[in-house]
Amino acid sequence: MIECKDNLFTLHTKRTTYQFAADRYGFLLHTYYGPRAEGDFRRLIRGADRGFSPNPAEEGDARTYSLDTLPMECPASGVGDFREPMLSARFADGSSAVDLRFAGWELLPAKHMPEGMPGFHGGAEALCIRLRDAVTGLEAELFYGVFEDRDLITRAVRVKNGGGKPVVLTRAASACLDFARADLDVITFDGRHTMERIPNRAPAMPGVREASSRRGATSHQHNNFIALCGHGADETHGSAYGVALVYSGNFRAAVERSQFDTLRVVTGLSPDGFAWTLAPGETFDTPEAAFVYSDEGLGGMSRLMHRAIRENLCRGKWALAERPVLLNTWEAFYFDFTADEIVEAARAAADAGVDLLVLDDGWFGDRSSDRAGLGDWVVNEKKLPGGLGPLAKRVGELGLSFGLWIEPEMVNEDSALYRAHPDWALRMPGRAATRGRSQLVLDFSRAEVRDAVWAQLRAVLRSADIRYVKWDMNRSLTDVWSAALGPGRQGEAAHRFTLGVYDLLERFVTEFPDILLEGCCGGGGRFDCGMLYYSPQIWTSDNTDAVDRLMIQYGTSFAYPVSAMGAHVSAVPNEQTGRSVPLHTRGVVAMAGTFGYELDPRKLTEDERAEMRAQIALFRKYYRVIQSGEYDRLTDACAGGLTAWQHTLADKSEALVCAVTGPARANAPFECVYPRRLDPEAVYTVDGGWRATGAALMYGGIPIPFEKGDWRAVQFHLVREDV
Numbered sequence: 001m002i003e004c005k006d007n008l009f010t011l012h013t014k015r016t017t018y019q020f021a022a023d024r025y026g027f028l029l030h031t032y033y034g035p036r037a038e039g040d041f042r043r044l045i046r047g048a049d050r051g052f053s054p055n056p057a058e059e060g061d062a063r064t065y066s067l068d069t070l071p072m073e074c075p076a077s078g079v080g081d082f083r084e085p086m087l088s089a090r091f092a093d094g095s096s097a098v099d100l101r102f103a104g105w106e107l108l109p110a111k112h113m114p115e116g117m118p119g120f121h122g123g124a125e126a127l128c129i130r131l132r133d134a135v136t137g138l139e140a141e142l143f144y145g146v147f148e149d150r151d152l153i154t155r156a157v158r159v160k161n162g163g164g165k166p167v168v169l170t171r172a173a174s175a176c177l178d179f180a181r182a183d184l185d186v187i188t189f190d191g192r193h194t195m196e197r198i199p200n201r202a203p204a205m206p207g208v209r210e211a212s213s214r215r216g217a218t219s220h221q222h223n224n225f226i227a228l229c230g231h232g233a234d235e236t237h238g239s240a241y242g243v244a245l246v247y248s249g250n251f252r253a254a255v256e257r258s259q260f261d262t263l264r265v266v267t268g269l270s271p272d273g274f275a276w277t278l279a280p281g282e283t284f285d286t287p288e289a290a291f292v293y294s295d296e297g298l299g300g301m302s303r304l305m306h307r308a309i310r311e312n313l314c315r316g317k318w319a320l321a322e323r324p325v326l327l328n329t330w331e332a333f334y335f336d337f338t339a340d341e342i343v344e345a346a347r348a349a350a351d352a353g354v355d356l357l358v359l360d361d362g363w364f365g366d367r368s369s370d371r372a373g374l375g376d377w378v379v380n381e382k383k384l385p386g387g388l389g390p391l392a393k394r395v396g397e398l399g400l401s402f403g404l405w406i407e408p409e410m411v412n413e414d415s416a417l418y419r420a421h422p423d424w425a426l427r428m429p430g431r432a433a434t435r436g437r438s439q440l441v442l443d444f445s446r447a448e449v450r451d452a453v454w455a456q457l458r459a460v461l462r463s464a465d466i467r468y469v470k471w472d473m474n475r476s477l478t479d480v481w482s483a484a485l486g487p488g489r490q491g492e493a494a495h496r497f498t499l500g501v502y503d504l505l506e507r508f509v510t511e512f513p514d515i516l517l518e519g520c521c522g523g524g525g526r527f528d529c530g531m532l533y534y535s536p537q538i539w540t541s542d543n544t545d546a547v548d549r550l551m552i553q554y555g556t557s558f559a560y561p562v563s564a565m566g567a568h569v570s571a572v573p574n575e576q577t578g579r580s581v582p583l584h585t586r587g588v589v590a591m592a593g594t595f596g597y598e599l600d601p602r603k604l605t606e607d608e609r610a611e612m613r614a615q616i617a618l619f620r621k622y623y624r625v626i627q628s629g630e631y632d633r634l635t636d637a638c639a640g641g642l643t644a645w646q647h648t649l650a651d652k653s654e655a656l657v658c659a660v661t662g663p664a665r666a667n668a669p670f671e672c673v674y675p676r677r678l679d680p681e682a683v684y685t686v687d688g689g690w691r692a693t694g695a696a697l698m699y700g701g702i703p704i705p706f707e708k709g710d711w712r713a714v715q716f717h718l719v720r721e722d723v
């Protein structure tokens with residue numbers, strides 16, 4: 001519900017309230033965000049004469065009103081607020097002050113979607129606040145989406161040059177959240193290639209803590225979802241805020257604790273190198289930011305994010321549909337395969353119950369290693385005589401559907417595309433381009449480059465019965481200079497690249513709505529709400545080691561649902577860590593994602609093949625509770641020892657409790673797992689055998705079988721007796 005009265009704007013969701021107000025000078029002040037509460041929070045706005053905190057001219061000689069100390073809804077730079085700004089600009093006369101004042105509001109019939117960019121959708125109320133700088137004519141429209149049932153609030157900005165001369169935007173963040181208190185912890189999700197999104201939690205300290213990327217993609221190093229929570233908040237109790245950015249390129253999420261112990265969160269495009277010229281009358285749309293708040297701790301926050309992502313971000317027929325169990329060829333074959341070998345692997349996979357064969361890298365151009373071929377999206381007939389059609393058909397005859405890997409944004413210098421169009425790669429004038437994985441990045445800001453890649457890809461996608469595509473991206477952007485932009489506009493290139501990626505993704509989902517699209521960026525380098533708008537699942541990490549995956553999937557689950565996390569059982573010793581983990585454990589861990597295999601099933605023993613068959617059958621049995629159930633992290637996976645999690649249907653009629661023990665210890669203590677959020681009064685049957693009330697299970701725990709060995713996995717299936 002949106003209430004607008006006396007320049008006070010109150011946005012209520014079912015369990016949260018967000019409020020801001022235009023004050024006597026037209027500055028937009030943030031007054032409250034937290035548990036649902038009625039009333040006018042302007043009483044919290046206070047002023048004092050603070051040294052070195054300047055006062056607007058309207059204040060005359062009074063000194064108690066300063067933008068430097070007030071909670072701002074859309075802070076801009078140059079007029080007295082020295083904290084992180086959302087907006088900065090350079091004007092034709094060289095000045096850079098942005099003084100935005102309230103200029104009106106309206107309720108919108110539909111939620112704003114940033115132009116050419118992803119956003120949450122469906123069932124939101126929408127508000128637009130207009131701000132204007134009287135001197136420069138710069139205008140900002142602040143868009144709010146209120147998803148009442150989801151406890152989700154979205155924000156985005158449209159900046160317009162309402163003046164008569166060009167303006168260069170140098171910062172254009174999506175949202176700001178000012179808290180009147182600083183006693184919160186900040187959680188960022190950080191890591192590296194093959195070890196993504198490991199949570200790091202620390203109290204907000206004076207100064208700025210940021211998660212950001214200058215890599216042209218969200219990055220393996222820092223995710224663009226961050227959380228804030230009370231110092232004492234845990235998985236079940238306390239205040240927890242989630243701050244997401246619906247974007248997949250350079251970003252910056254900054255949390256600043258000010259001199260007066262207030263906290264400011266600003267999230268949006270990275271200002272690093274960003275400069276966007278607006279001619280008179282032109283507009284610029286920022287990506288969308290999204291907030292959730294829960295007083296049920298971090299678990300509650302995650303469940304809000306999961307539901308909103310599944311039901312209000314992912315689109316198309318696959319968003320909520322049952323996904324296929326797949327066999328991916330990468331770790332089994334890398335670049336070295338023949339059509340017959342793929343068919344034989346598919347035969348073994350079909351025998352175990354797999355639904356989909358994904359032919360990963362290596363099927364196109366002159367691609368016998370990662371040094372050649374990217375950009376040439378034509379089938380390598382030496383490996384696959386007759387093309388993909390006959391292969392997909394042979395795989396289809398085994399009862400499997402067929403999927404394919406692509407990496408549209410990239411080019412190898414050793415490719416026909418590059419030889420024909422060397423200027424299509426990003427490159428600084430006069431310099432050799434920096435290579436990453438022996439490849440260069442195509443300038444996706446240019447429509448003709450995207451058109452050429454798309455013409456090739458759509459021909460491939462039409463050449464065979466292809467039901468799934470994995471869209472990969474295997475290097476960070478460097479040399480970000482576009483031949484299509486003049487020297488004065490290179491600050492636009494990185495964002496234009498991301499817009500270009502979205503353009504191609506949109507063409508893909510529009511023209512091939514039935515294909516299941518899985519995002520990928522060397523695993524989880526572009527795992528964000530932006531990509532999830534196009535691809536409902538993303539390859540979580542190139543690390544398939546089940547033990548490392550416990551941590552990676554744990555961290556990823558703070559924002560992203562199980563149904564978004566690509567997870568595969570791979571061979572042992574593991575390719576990334578050299579570790580050997582029991583097949584059962586690998587299965588249990590991969591089942592906490594979209595589930596599939598990434599090994600050569602022909603190489604499995606009969607017993608292992610039987611186990612694979614049993615795993616797939618079990619996954620199908622548990623599919624509903626795993627993929628559409630609510631998620632609980634029962635332990636801290638990064639703490640070592642027992643790692644446990646739980647999937648529970650919303651009506652609490654069924655739950656699946658999963659646990660993996662740590663490395664073996666001699667004469668070890670007994671261990672139990674403690675389920676959560678069951679119906680305390682109801683009686684549950686555990687694995688069709690023993691019975692106990694929800695309360696007995698939650699408070700007494702479920703004993704983990706006492707056995708020797710590292711990394712043993714168990715699952716307990718709880719079914720309420722009335723079901």
Ligand code: DGJ
Nearest residue numbers: 330360361520522523542
């Ligand atoms: C990186 C991906 O994450 C892998 O799964 C695989 O598809 C390779 N790229 C192929 O080059």
